[in-house]
Amino acid sequence: MGMSGARMVLECLKREGVDTIFGLPGGAVLPIYDALYDFEGLRHILVRQEAAAGHAAEGYARTTGKVGVCLVTSGPAATNLVTALQDALMDSIPIVAFTGQVPTHLIGNDAFQEADNVGITRPCTKHNFLVKDGRDLGPIIREAFHIASTGRPGPVHVDLPKDVLVKEAELVWPEKVHMRSYNPTYEGHPGQIKRAAKLLLRARRPVVYAGGGVIASDASEELRALIELTQIPVTQTLMGLGAFPMEDPLSLDMLGMHGSYYANMAVHHSDVLLAVGARFDDRVTGRVDAFAPNAEIIHIDIDPSSISKNIKVDVPIVGDCRRVLKALVAAVREELRGDVASLAREARKQWAAQIAEWKRKCPLGFEWDDEVIKPQHVIQEISTLTHGEAMIVTGVGQHQMWAAQYYRFKHPRRWCTSGGLGTMGYGLPTAMGVAAAWPDRLVVNIDGDGSFQMNSQELATCFENNLAVKTVILNNRGHGMVRQWQDIIYKGRFCAIDFGPSPDFVKLADAYGCTGIRATRPSEVVPALEKAFATPGPVLVDVWVDKWEFVFPMVPAGGANTEMILEKPGRAAKDKAAKAQTGF
Amino acid sequence: MQNGGGPRKHTIGVHVENKFGVLSRVAGLFSARGYNIESLSVGETLDPTVSRMTLVVRGDEFVIEQVTKQLHKLVDVIKVTDLTDESHVERELVLIRVNAEPQNRAEVLRVADIFRAKVVDVTPVSYVLEATGDEGKLEALLELLRPLGVQELVRTGKVAIARGPKTRVKRAEVPRRARGPEDPTVVGFAD
Ligand SMILES: Cc1cc2nc3c(=O)[nH]c(=O)nc-3n(C[C@H](O)[C@H](O)[C@H](O)COP(=O)(O)OP(=O)(O)OC[C@H]3O[C@@H](n4cnc5c(N)ncnc54)[C@H](O)[C@@H]3O)c2cc1C
Ligand SMILES: Cc1ncc(C[n+]2csc(CCOP(=O)(O)OP(=O)(O)O)c2C)c(N)n1
Ligand SMILES: [Mg+2]
Numbered sequence: 114m115g116m117s118g119a120r121m122v123l124e125c126l127k128r129e130g131v132d133t134i135f136g137l138p139g140g141a142v143l144p145i146y147d148a149l150y151d152f153e154g155l156r157h158i159l160v161r162q163e164a165a166a167g168h169a170a171e172g173y174a175r176t177t178g179k180v181g182v183c184l185v186t187s188g189p190a191a192t193n194l195v196t197a198l199q200d201a202l203m204d205s206i207p208i209v210a211f212t213g214q215v216p217t218h219l220i221g222n223d224a225f226q227e228a229d230n231v232g233i234t235r236p237c238t239k240h241n242f243l244v245k246d247g248r249d250l251g252p253i254i255r256e257a258f259h260i261a262s263t264g265r266p267g268p269v270h271v272d273l274p275k276d277v278l279v280k281e282a283e284l285v286w287p288e289k290v291h292m293r294s295y296n297p298t299y300e301g302h303p304g305q306i307k308r309a310a311k312l313l314l315r316a317r318r319p320v321v322y323a324g325g326g327v328i329a330s331d332a333s334e335e336l337r338a339l340i341e342l343t344q345i346p347v348t349q350t351l352m353g354l355g356a357f358p359m360e361d362p363l364s365l366d367m368l369g370m371h372g373s374y375y376a377n378m379a380v381h382h383s384d385v386l387l388a389v390g391a392r393f394d395d396r397v398t399g400r401v402d403a404f405a406p407n408a409e410i411i412h413i414d415i416d417p418s419s420i421s422k423n424i425k426v427d428v429p430i431v432g433d434c435r436r437v438l439k440a441l442v443a444a445v446r447e448e449l450r451g452d453v454a455s456l457a458r459e460a461r462k463q464w465a466a467q468i469a470e471w472k473r474k475c476p477l478g479f480e481w482d483d484e485v486i487k488p489q490h491v492i493q494e495i496s497t498l499t500h501g502e503a504m505i506v507t508g509v510g511q512h513q514m515w516a517a518q519y520y521r522f523k524h525p526r527r528w529c530t531s532g533g534l535g536t537m538g539y540g541l542p543t544a545m546g547v548a549a550a551w552p553d554r555l556v557v558n559i560d561g562d563g564s565f566q567m568n569s570q571e572l573a574t575c576f577e578n579n580l581a582v583k584t585v586i587l588n589n590r591g592h593g594m595v596r597q598w599q600d601i602i603y604k605g606r607f608c609a610i611d612f613g614p615s616p617d618f619v620k621l622a623d624a625y626g627c628t629g630i631r632a633t634r635p636s637e638v639v640p641a642l643e644k645a646f647a648t649p650g651p652v653l654v655d656v657w658v659d660k661w662e663f664v665f666p667m668v669p670a671g672g673a674n675t676e677m678i679l680e681k682p683g684r685a686a687k688d689k690a691a692k693a694q695t696g697f
Numbered sequence: 698m699q700n701g702g703g704p705r706k707h708t709i710g711v712h713v714e715n716k717f718g719v720l721s722r723v724a725g726l727f728s729a730r731g732y733n734i735e736s737l738s739v740g741e742t743l744d745p746t747v748s749r750m751t752l753v754v755r756g757d758e759f760v761i762e763q764v765t766k767q768l769h770k771l772v773d774v775i776k777v778t779d780l781t782d783e784s785h786v787e788r789e790l791v792l793i794r795v796n797a798e799p800q801n802r803a804e805v806l807r808v809a810d811i812f813r814a815k816v817v818d819v820t821p822v823s824y825v826l827e828a829t830g831d832e833g834k835l836e837a838l839l840e841l842l843r844p845l846g847v848q849e850l851v852r853t854g855k856v857a858i859a860r861g862p863k864t865r866v867k868r869a870e871v872p873r874r875a876r877g878p879e880d881p882t883v884v885g886f887a888d
Contacts, residue, residue: 235722236729240772243717260772294714294775418766421759 115281118247119144122211122273123152124284125254131182132156133173133549135166139186140226141213144278158549158578161570163190165542167197167268168568170208172546174201175529176504178331180261181208181546187215188226191272192233196536198268199237203533204352205329207266209257210234216276217245230272239267244274247282259290264297265416266329297415301432301440309387309411309428310444316385317460318467319345322368322397325352325532326390326414326434333357333525335438336389342445344461346468348376350391352532355522360501365468366477369397370668371514374475377666377674379468380405388412390434393423394533395670403673413437475679477518479662486635488512488587488658492519494639495557495585498646503527504547504556508540508564510594512587514664516559538567541584545571548580555646558584562615563592572625575651583645584653586618589660597663601682602691622653633657669693702758706735708787708857711750711768712776715741719773723750726771732756732764736789736854747775751787751856780857787857790829792817793839796846797824805845812838823848 116124122145126134133156138146149157160166163185170181185194191212201208215224231243240260242253257269313319327336333356340347340363347357348365357364368376380386386408391397398404401423411428412420420429430437479489492515495503501523507513507530522528529547531539544558565586575582589596591611599607622629628648632641638656645652666677672693678686713719720739727734735753742749754764761779769777780787797805797819805824809816814828828838832855839847 231718232721235718236725245717292772295772416770418763418770422763 115247115283117144117148117279117281118244118250118273119148119278120152121247121250121282121284122254122278123148123155125251125286126182127154128286129254129258130179133158134182134184135160135169135173135546135549136184137161137163137166137186137190139190139213141187141215141275142184142211142273142278144275145184145211145213145273156549157184158545158574158580160542160545160574162568163193164196164538165545165568165571165574167194167208167210168200168536168539168542169546169549170210171197171201171204171206172506172529172543173550174207174546175328176526176547177550178526179207180258181206182211183208184211186213186226187230188228191228191230195233195237196534198234198270200531200534200536200539201268202237202239204531205266205325206268207261208268209254209261210238210268210270212270212272213278214243214272214274217274218276220274231270234270237268238270239265241270241272243272244277247277247280248285250277250282251285252287255287255290256292259292260295264295265326265419298417298431299415299433299436301413301430301437303440305428305430306437306440306444307448309430309441310448312385312409312411312428313343313345313387313445314448315457316345316383317457318379318383318464319343319385319387320365320379320383320408321345321347321387321389322350322380322391323347323353323356323389324350324391327353327356328390328525330390330415330434331525332390332433332435332438335435335442338442339438339445342442342449344465345387346379346465348372348380350394350397350532351517351530353391354517355525355528358523359521360523367517369394369674370399370670371518371664371666372397372674373477373518374666374677374679375468375471377668377677378471380408381675382467383408386410388414388426389438390414392419395423398423399668399670399672399674399676403675413441475666481635482659483635485659486632486638486656488589488656488662489515489519490635491585491587491638491642491656491658492516492559494642495559496520498639498642499555499557502555504529504544504551504554506530506540506544506547506556506558508558508560508567509535509537510561510564510592511589511597511662511664512559512561512564512593514594515587518664537561537564540564541568541571541575541582544582544584545575545578545580548575548582549578552581556582558582560584560586561593562586562588562590562612562618565618566615569621572622572627572651572653576626579650581649582651584651585642585645586653586655587658588615588618588655589658589662590615591660593660593662594664596660597667600663601667601678601687602669604687604691618653618655622651627651627653629653629655631655631657704755704757704760705781707754707756707761707764707779707781708785708855709752709754709765709768710776710778710780710857710859711752711774712742713748713750713771714773714775715746715748716773719748722771722773723752723768726767727754730763730767732760736852738854738856740856751854753855778859780859784860785857786860787831787855788829789832789835789855790827790853791835791839792851793826793828793842794818794823794848794850795826795842796848797822798846801845805842808838808841808845814838
């Protein structure tokens with residue numbers, strides 16, 4: 114017996130193990146919403162703007178390891194979704210996005226709410242499909258989930274013409290997905306792994322640089338095993354945070370543009386650098402010819418195109434982080450039997466001492482003030498109050514960097530941030546997706562006053578669905594990150610950064626049915642946070658912070674990572690930064 | 698990427714799923730990543746579900762490495778082969794409408810004859826010539842025709858095929874099974 118394409122879509126989702134979808138209806142997908150009316154086993158969360166559906170799916174996916182799903186209609190809904198698709202592409206987040214489309218016979222006719230959906234999403238998805246026949250629905254949805262979640266994860270878009278949804282057809286459900294054109298490599302090359310093991314053990318100044326791939330492949334345990342065995346210090350990218358516990362003495366915290374002094378110094382002076390699931394992004398490398406100039410580089414990545422893209426790699430290992438790290442641990446054990454490590458033992462002691470010296474010389478820090486709230490202090494308190502166990506989501510800007518620097522991450526999959534695209538407005542909707550997946554965990558959205566206002570309408574979704582996101586706005590009355598660049602790089606010619614009056618965020622929260630709290634003095638920070646975390650349901654805390662506080666260290670874009678600006682620069686240092694800046 | 702061999706032309710063969718949108722995926726890749734594509738031709742293979750493209754791309758070693766990796770990363774791409782340094786045969790077809798005034802008709806025919814070009818259309822004042830060959834031959838032909846007055850020129854873009862093995866081996870057009878990761882730098886195989 115056949116069923117409507119619409120019902121088939123829901124049936125397929127259920128078979129794929131989906132329990133939650135984020136969406137917003139409209140003409141072209143009404144058949145699906147009609148089927149949803151009495152369909153059991155799928156929870157639909159109605160967002161207020163389609164980009165939010167995409168981000169919510171990202172939050173769901175990143176924290177659960179499952180594929181996130183969103184569903185929106187044709188035309189303007191599909192174009193609204195584009196930002197989230199590109200975001201997921203840049204950060205390798207597995208989501209499957211469904212859009213409605215005008216009936217097949219009208220495609221290309223400038224029909225009502227028509228857009229060339231697959232044409233528009235082609236460059237911002239890992240892959241996309243236009244379904245032209247109901248019999249293809251099963252196989253295509255199966256392939257979509259397979260592609261999204263395997264290899265280098267990413268967003269997949271499925272465009273559904275209305276007639277395909279209405280017509281009845283036989284459900285075709287292949288038990289296994291076989292694609293001759295798509296077969297990611299999971300196992301690393303044994304010879305290369307052995308070479309890597311030898312290099313690591315002979316290294317005098319080794320560093321591990323761990324990225325988002327460690328999270329995507331759930332390889333934290335394997336990473337920890339390797340570090341325990343080799344005692345090599347570890348730095349993490351923005352996307353990798355949580356891959357390695359920051360409380361471990363071998364943690365160097367984040368590297369890169371706003372990375373720690375000691376991470377950047379250690380990487381720069383390393384003689385062997387092991388990159389795991391990281392892609393040598395320009396925010397990490399700074400000027401490429403000055404990045405780890407004396408290091409032999411080992412790179413583990415599942416995507417061959419990540420390897421030797423920006424930096425020439427000496428030992429490329431194509432494969433899944435988890436499996437390769439496991440094999441690497443075994444290879445290192447094997448090598449240790451021959452006691453090759455003794456060669457480097459003395460040098461390694463000196464290296465550890467050198468790193469300790471860098472940590473002592475320039476730890477992360479800020480100046481306390483009795484009157485004005487320092488944003489870093491707020492993050493420190495969130496970290497302490499939640500014992501590094503909360504699910505943390507951010508917007509984009511200074512507050513995001515402070516969250517990365519001052520929250521003490523312990524676990525993988527508890528951190529969502531827009532790294533590659535830097536999407537302001539990512540915070541609240543993503544946190545919503547996290548809260549939907551983890552109703553019993555504390556979800557904190559550390560947001561900027563600018564970023565928050567790009568998707569603040571989602572407070573309504575949070576309230577309606579009791580998604581208990583605790584949003585903490587580091588309110589610096591404007592685009593702080595831009596203020597910082599204009600001050601340091603553009604000679605203080607401030608332009609278009611200050612918000613005249615922002616809305617009263619406490620009242621705004623109230624208007625949406627959420628709880629609003631304000632803190633304007635340092636002594637109010639902890640009580641406000643405690644109250645927020647103890648109050649059920651969605652809460653917003655509006656924390657008025659010092660708008661002249663900047664994020665340090667800072668490597669001006671295009672500068673070398675050793676040329677960090679460590680504190681508010683004087684004239685001469687600003688001129689130098691302006692000159693060093695060759696990138697963006 | 699830094700340094701590496703200087704830019705030169707590469708001829709790349711790409712087997713793709715013969716599916717809706719695959720051409721725009723490949724073309725889109727080139728525009729999105731700023732690679733220079735000099736020519737592209739596509740056609741069905743023996744297996745109607747597979748198309749074969751021939752791409753001519755200019756770039757240094759690192760650009761070409763990224764081009765092949767990125768091509769291979771496209772989900773619909775089955776196999777990528779850089780033919781440049783392998784033994785292969787390449788051909789292109791051109792149609793050239795050339796002036797054929799009484800005073801140079803004979804000269805045009807002579808040139809055409811030398812290059813084994815065919816006259817496929819004739820008017821009192823023009824010939825359309827059809828010629829195939831590799832790049833060198835076609836350039837040489839054009840060189841000689843230009844002074845006689847080339848009115849219009851259409852080229853198919855290059856097609857290229859690897860030469861057969863010296864001994865007889867049976868080989869499927871598209872390998873089904875892994876070349877495997879024994880060579881970690883191989884990126885050209887999907888399975
Ligand atoms: C304002 C701002 C400032 C920033 N400053 C910094 C900064 O100071 N420092 C910093 O680090 N970042 C910073 N970023 C983020 C930066 O732009 C990049 O997003 C980030 O550095 C990329 O992290 P990654 O290298 O871990 O790669 P990801 O984007 O997480 O990519 C993951 C890599 O792992 C691979 N991979 C995926 N799955 C697997 C698997 N199963 N097995 C093996 N490999 C896999 C992928 O192919 C890819 O190469 C900043 C962003 C913003 C918005
Ligand atoms: C959608 C989008 N538009 C513009 C930018 C450029 N941008 C980066 S950070 C920033 C300021 C962010 O302000 P806010 O959210 O208040 O964070 P703050 O830096 O003040 O902590 C801007 C405008 C961006 N990243 N994303
Ligand atoms: Mg701000």
